[in-house]
Amino acid sequence: MSNNNLIKGSLQTIILKLLEENEKMYGYEITQRVKELTAGEIKITEGALYPALHKLEAEGLLSTEIQQVDNRVRKYYRLTKDGQKEVTSKMSELQGFVENLQRILTPDLKPGFNI
Amino acid sequence: MSNNNLIKGSLQTIILKLLEENEKMYGYEITQRVKELTAGEIKITEGALYPALHKLEAEGLLSTEIQQVDNRVRKYYRLTKDGQKEVTSKMSELQGFVENLQRILTPDLKPGFNI
DNA sequence: TTATATACATAAGATTCTGAGGCATGTTTT
């Protein structure tokens, strides 16, 4: 909460990873999933989410599909083939970054410790 | 260094934590320390570092002290009392964020696992 | 003498976010 601004750079990875696990999701669903997974501590704002989704789609990592549910429009996103490759890449990138962060912040501990 | 942009938001924490461990450091030293701790994988650019240091000083979290070393000027930074409190706060914030990130990205694992 | 290392700094531009607003429908609360 206080510092959602740490999320910068990792939102794309979050989106891609959730779509790897769920095959297809719509925007609102993503915000709710993240909220529920983090006990309300991380809230993806719509002003961040939708532009991110549009960008990933424009890059060819996501494809979309409109569905009508109860007179409401839903825009489902799913991974393209390129998107599937990108998940792996982005995940190991983030993993590597977090490990480096730990090396800087906890100099007494060595790689592969508990957080 | 494909993605140093993941660092957004954590640079301040890195600076504060390094100063907690080392009592006083100067800018260039910080860039070198981070490079060495991460085997060259994270490079703090000067364009990011100096504005961050100035901001932390303006917020009263760091104090400075100029020293002349071999005809070269060094500007040493150290934590103020407020800065010392802030380290703890920023560290638990970052820790919490990383934990939440893990909950989102590795739904099969539960809190307190190995990275 | 040219490049690299040390050491500070600023500034334009890019990226990514927050916060506010807009539109529309359905349900629940007062």
Add this chain to the structure above:
DNA sequence: AAAACATGCCTCAGAATCTTATGTATATAA
């Protein structure tokens, strides 16, 4: 019935943080 909340999409001004380039200056190594 009206107001509030939930679902669902979207955009945009402004803030924050970064990259890349540039500038200044000294010392050392090639």
